[in-house]
Amino acid sequence: MLQGKVYGVYFSPTGGTRAYVTALAGLLSCEAEEIDLTAREERARDHVFGPEDLVILGAPVYAGRLPQLEGGIFERLRGDGTPAVFNVSYGNRAFEDALLEEQDICQAHGFHGIAAGAWIAPHTFSGRIGSGRPDGTDLEKVREFAAGVRALLERPDWRSCRLTVPGDRPYRPARRVEVYPAGDESCTRCMACVSRCPAGAIPPESPRSTDTGRCISCLACVKSCPAGARAVAGPAFPKMVEGLEGRLLSPRREPELYYGR
Incomplete structure (x- = not known):
């Protein structure tokens, strides 16, 4: 060894x-x-x-x-x-x-x-x-x-x-999935999302916003927000998730x- x-x-x-x-x-x-x-x-x-x-x-x-x-x-x-x-x-x-x-x-x-x-x-x-x-x-x-x-x-x-x-x-072409979370009025400006974002896509001066040119759609900000203030807005995302679940919940890999x- x-x-x-x-x-x-x-x-x-x-x-x-x-x-x-x-x-x-x-x-x-x-x-x-x-x-x-x-x-x-x-x-x-x-x-x-x-x-x-x-x-x-x-x-x-x-x-x-x-x-x-x-x-x-x-x-x-x-x-x-x-x-x-x-x-x-x-x-x-x-x-x-x-x-x-x-x-x-x-x-x-x-x-x-x-x-x-x-x-x-x-x-x-x-x-x-x-x-x-x-x-x-x-x-x-x-x-x-x-x-x-x-x-x-x-x-x-x-x-x-x-x-x-x-x-x-x-390699297969890199594909951007256009899923961009943003904060709402319940944002407390605690900066947890700013520090957790691996791409530097959340401006400290405007933590409710997202730089879509830098965002990699990892949703780390959504999952780390203690106030639950960040989400992907609009009806398209839930429909996409529903489609993914229909295809990927089984079989177990x-x-x-x-x-x-």
Whole structure:
């Protein structure tokens, strides 16, 4: 096993990805360190890892891709042949090119992918799709995955392994879902939404508004507002959610695990 530190590094606006990454990192080390790239200041910093560290990376899937943020998510990370485990979470539909995109970005920055997982988390737009996940069955799969990663790292030839994950190049075009929340008159200007927004799309001087050019429709502001003042207005959003629930409430998708060979 490696002699360095284990890091759980994630972008997780509503907590689904974080749940998987931290569970996995915690099983691999009781002293795992978290790096929350949801925070803009963390994404602006350089994070450097050595060849004896192990980095567990994760992000959600938005329309088959990684979230499209100005400056990217993982671009300020630097490895030195550092072993990495790539993870994505999605709302029971499909993860398409997101896992491959994560692998490509991180391996271009010095990480050596050894394993990957695609996990199901609550859907961004519906509290019913993926509700309660990760559940006991998912966490048992996390334990299986941690054991598999540990066994792989105990092989003397693990640095020569090559990881293959599903996905296509070129990636599917990034698609903006035009779902933009805004605040109403019950807004107390507590600034919780401003600090929680990963895209910097809520102006501090006008916290009821949303910069639609920057918003990634993650709804972190809606779910973090203590006053319940932020929502997606209009009849189109409930109709879209109804359609998603009609397609995605079942069948239940299960995690998919991949190991380098």
